[in-house]
Amino acid sequence: MSSNDCIFCKIVAKQIPAYVVYENDHCIAFLDINPVSYGHCLVVPKQHVETFADATPEVISELFKCVQQVAIAICKATNAAGFNVVINSGEIAGQVIRHLHVHIVPRYDNDGLTIDKQPSTKLDEAKAKQLVEKLQHMLKS
């Protein structure tokens, strides 16, 4: 299954070039064309799946095996001290390409990136209790 005007499906099909660093039967990993840090990579399932929520557990499983493998290699290759794994799911979350992809963003001393430094608030206990009840009910198998 693929989408005709999906840029990531075209990369999977080798119809457009990319800096591919790894691929297997399930996934392909390539350098982000607009990196936020040196070694910024994207890992995508070969199957066209629009968002994280749309993917089957099998797709997620293979995807994250690949993410781990590639992230470890990137850190070794770039001497990055760590990395962020980011998924933007849905337009409101900043997902631009409608084909599930995982960002691996290598981190360096004083790189100036702030994705892990968002302002936080104190947890509202009443709302928390309500939400926990709702979620426990929904996630009961």
Ligand SMILES: [Zn+2]
């Ligand atoms: Zn696609």
